[in-house]
Amino acid sequence: MTDGTKKDLYIHVGVHRTATTAIQATMFRNWKSLKDRGYLYPLGVERHIGVFNNILNNKKDARDVAAMLAQRAVAHETEIHTLIMSDEDISMRRDLSQLLPFREFFNVKIIFGMRRQDLWLESWWAQNVKGQWDRKLCNISWPDFMAGRAQFHWIDYDRYLAHLEKLFGQSNIRPYVFERTQMPRGPIAAFCRQFGLEGGEGLTTHGGSNISLCPEVSEFVRHLPLIEADMGVRLALIEVAEVVDRKVRAENGPVLLIPHDERRAIMKEYEAGNRNVARRYFGRDALFLEPLPDRREPVTTPALPGSSKELMERMMAPFLEEFVKRANKMLK
Template sequence: MARYRLTLHCGLHKTGTTALQKVLHRNRGALAARGVFYPSPPEGVGHNRFFRAALAHELQHALEAFFVSGTERLLLSAEDLSHHLLDPERTRAIRDTFARLFDIEIIVYLRRQDRLKESVYAEIAKRRFTGPIAADTHYMLDFRERLARLEAAFGRDALKVRLYPEDAPCPTLLLADFCAAAGLDPAAMETDGIRHNAAFHRRKTLLLSEMPVGGGPSGREFIRFLATSAVPDDDGIRFLGAPDTHRAILETYRAGNDAVAARYRMPDPIPTFEMTEEHAAWRPPAPITEAERKAVLHAFVAAD
C-alpha cells in the first residue's frame, strides 16, 4: 500500500500561525497543483477543531476529502497541538490516527521565551486571566522538555524545529522560512493583504488583566471595542516586564535552548538577552486609573 506524507504544523502559539494559515488557506489551489492538500475547515482557516474530541468527525471528513483529492501530501496547521502534544497519551492517539498510512513530519516554531511570555499573557488577558504577568505560569517555556515529549512519540528525525522571526514583515519572512522547512515554493503563494493579528499596547493589556472579561459573546465584543479605543493611553513602551526580568527568563532556559538548537539542527538558535535601546527606555506602566476604567466602560455601553 502506498504511503502518504503528513506535515503537521503545531505552533507554538504566538508565532504568526494565524497569518500563515491565512496564506495556506488562500493558496489551497496552488498547493493542490503541487500535490499538497490543505483542508478547508468548517470555520476559520486553521485546523484546531480537527483535534478536539467532540469534533473528531471533522478530521474524518478532511481525511476522506484528502484520499479522493489525488494529492500525496496532507498539510495540517493547528497551534493547539502544542498543548495536546504535551500529553503522552493524547500524543500517541494522534500519532496512531495517522501512522498506518502516513509518514509524519512535524514543524514546530519556537520563540524566545521572554517575548513568548509577554505575548501569551496579552492573549490570555483578553479571555480569562486576571493578575500580573508574573503570576501567569501556565505556558510551558521549557522547549527541551516540550520537544523531548514529541521526540518520544515521533522520533527526532520527524521534527523540524524553527525559530520564529521576531519583528519581521509578516507573512513574508515567516512564509519563506516555513516553505524552506516544508519543501514548498513561497513564490507560488499569494499573500496580498495578509498581516499579523494586531497586538494591544501594554496599558490595554494591563486594563484587561484587572477585569474578568471572559470568553463569551459580550467579552469578545468588548475586546473588539477596546481594539479601537483611545483609552487607556499608550505610553509607547512595548513590554510589561522589566529588562532584568527578560534577561532572567532567557538565562533560565539558556542551556536547554542551546541543547535544542544543536539536537534539532535549528538554522537559527534562540538568542540570549541583549540590552537594546527599547529595553533601556523601559519604565513601569502607569496604573490604570479609575477614570480610565470608567471612560472605557461607559463608551462601550454607549456604543452597544
C-alpha cells in the same frame, strides 16, 4: 516522501504567538491554489482544533481520522502528495502519543515555531487578558501570571522537542525560530518553507496581525468580564479596546513588562535547553540571534491610571465613546 506508498502529513502544533492565526487563515483562503500544487489543507476549516481535541480527549480514534483523511486525499482529481493541518493548542498537551496512529497512513512531520521565551511570556499574558477564553488566565494579574509561569511547559523547547522526537523521530521534526532576522520573508513564508513550499510563492496572505494591547490598556481590559460575553460581542468589545490602545500607544510607545535583570535570569533558565535545540537542528550554539532589550528601554508593571479622573479620561471615556459610536451604527 519518506515512504513512497504514503503521503506526507505535516502537523503544525504551535506554539501560540507565532502568527498561527495568520498562517491558518492564509492556508485556508489559498485552499485551491495549494491543492493545484498537490498540497491539501483538509476539512474546510481554518484551524483543526476540533479534530485534534476529539482525538486527544478520547472522543475519536486517530486511526479512524487518519483513514478518513487518506481517503479524502486520493479522492481529489489533482494528485495530492502532502497534507497540512494546524492547531497551536496541541502544544499545550504533555503527551501526544495518541497521534501515533497517523503514522500508519502517512509520513508524519511535525512543524513547531519557537518564539524567545521572555517575549513569549509578555505576549501570552497580554493575549489572554485581551481574548479572555481561559477562565484561569483571563483576569490574572501580571505578577501572578509570572509567578505561575512553570505551567507553560511547552516553551521549554528542548524538553518538548525531545518528546516529539521520541514519538516521530528527530528527522521528522521541523522546528523554526520566530525572529524577524530568521524570517526574512515573514512568518508565513517561514512556515511554508517547512513543508516544501519555498517562500510561500503564489499565496495571498490573510489574517492580519493579532497584536497585543499595550500594558496600560491590557490592565484595563483585564478588569472587564469579556469572557461572559458571547463570542461576537466579545470580539466587538476587543475591537473597541484596540481603538483605545492605538491612542494610548501613540502617547507612550511600546514598553516592556519584564525588568532587565529578571529577563536575563529567565533566559538563563532556558539557556542550556535552547543551546541543545540550536545544536541539534541548526548546527550552532545560539537558538535566538536577536539581542535582549537594552537596559535603557522602558519597563513597566501593568497598572491602571493613578487617579479615578485619569482612569476616566484615558480609558473609560474613550472606550465608551467608541462603543457608543459602533452601537449607534448598528441600530440605524
